[in-house]
Structures are given as structure tokens and as C-alpha cells.
Amino acid sequence: xxxxxxxxxxxxxxGQKGAWNKLENxxxxxxxxxxxxxxxxxxxxxxxxxxxxxxxxxxxxxRNKYQQTNSGKNNGRLxxxxxxxxxxxxxxxxxxxxxxxxxxxxxxxxxxxxxxxETDWKKALENKQSVKVNIQPVYSAPGKRPDSFIxxxxxxxxxxxxxxxxxxxxxx
Numbered sequence: 001x002x003x004x005x006x007x008x009x010x011x012x013x014x015g016q017k018g019a020w021n022k023l024e025n026x027x028x029x030x031x032x033x034x035x036x037x038x039x040x041x042x043x044x045x046x047x048x049x050x051x052x053x054x055x056x057x058x059x060x061x062x063r064n065k066y067q068q069t070n071s072g073k074n075n076g077r078l079x080x081x082x083x084x085x086x087x088x089x090x091x092x093x094x095x096x097x098x099x100x101x102x103x104x105x106x107x108x109x110x111x112x113x114x115x116x117x118e119t120d121w122k123k124a125l126e127n128k129q130s131v132k133v134n135i136q137p138v139y140s141a142p143g144k145r146p147d148s149f150i151x152x153x154x155x156x157x158x159x160x161x162x163x164x165x166x167x168x169x170x171x172x
Contacts, residue, residue: 008032014094017062024096025067033098039087041098048144049086049098052135056091058125064095072102076143080169084108086135088118091125101137102145106169113171117151129156138164 008031015021027033027049033041037059042051068083084103087093108114121131132154137146146167154160165171 010034012036014061014092015096020064021096024094024098027098035094037092046142048139049101049137052086054087054091054133056121056125056131056133058090058122059092061089061092062095063089067095067097067100071097071100072144076141076145077102078145080105081145082108084114086137090122104167104169107167107171113165121153124155131155
């Protein structure tokens with residue numbers, strides 16, 4: 001399902017291997033993209049995602065190797081970057097470009113701060129707790145690579161936790 005409701009709002013279903021949704025690879029400026037799983041992505045005037053809201057689910061989605069390999073290529077990607085998911089595929093995050101940004105490979109790797117967040121969220125979901133997240137990529141340059149991420153997450157009924165993580169090997 002890919003329905004353009006009006007000029008700035010889209011109801012969508014994430015693609016899968018062999019049937020990727022092209023509309024989700026090049027988001028339009030100043031638009032809202034709502035997926036059938038409730039995940040919502042908002043874009044800024046440059047067509048870059050600047051806000052993601054989700055009540056996470058522990059369900060997998062296909063990875064899109066092409067999008068991960070090419071995210072931000074010739075548009076801000078650094079040599080130590082790879083395509084990182086804003087919402088991980090293990091939480092049914094889309095494999096399309098709307099959900100993938102250039103991230104430092106250590107930051108997003110198994111010892112990195114981003115991966116640690118994802119692991120905490122996964123453990124909470126496995127323990128039948130709800131996990132609500134709001135992710136705001138922050139850009140200072142005109143390219144596709146965020147400098148940092150403002151992440152607010154709430155696990156169960158605990159108070160929300162807000163933190164800023166830099167898109168660097170250490171997250172600091």
C-alpha cells in the first residue's frame with residue numbers, strides 16, 4: 001500500500017526484498033510518512049528525515065543492502081560510515097532510504113552507543129515492556145549525514161530518557 005493522501009502526507013507499507021517501495025527511498029521535503037505499523041517519519045525542507053516516532057515491535061523486516069551501501073554516498077558520507085537504520089530492522093524498521101542514514105560504523109556497531117540503545121530496547125521488548133522512541137537526526141551541513149541524534153525513549157511506565165548522541169565512533 002502506498003497512498004499519497006495529499007501533497008505532504010503519505011500512508012505507506014514498508015517494502016521487502018524484490019519489492020522495495022521507491023517512494024520511501026527519496027522522501028519529499030516537509031512531508032509526513034506514516035507506515036502501517038504506526039511508525040512516523042517527518043522530513044525537513046531538504047527532504048531529510050528530522051523526526052521519527054515509534055512504539056517499537058519485536059518483528060523483523062528485510063534489510064536493503066543497496067540502500068545501506070549507498071546511504072549518503074557523494075552527499076556527506078564519511079569513509080568510516082555505513083548505512084545505519086534509524087529504526088532497526090529487528091523492530092520492523094523499513095529497509096528503504098527513509099530509514100537509513102550515514103552512521104559511523106563503530107557508533108552503530110556491536111560496541112557502539114547506537115547499538116547499545118537498540119540492545120536495551122530489544123531486551124525490554126523481550127521482557128514484555130513497551131518501548132516508545134522519538135529520534136531526531138540533527139544536521140549542520142547540507143548533506144545526508146546527521147551530526148548527532150536526539151533520542152528520547154520510554155520503557156514501560158518509566159520516565160522518558162532524553163540523550164544526545166554524536167555520530168562519531170564514541171557517540172560523544
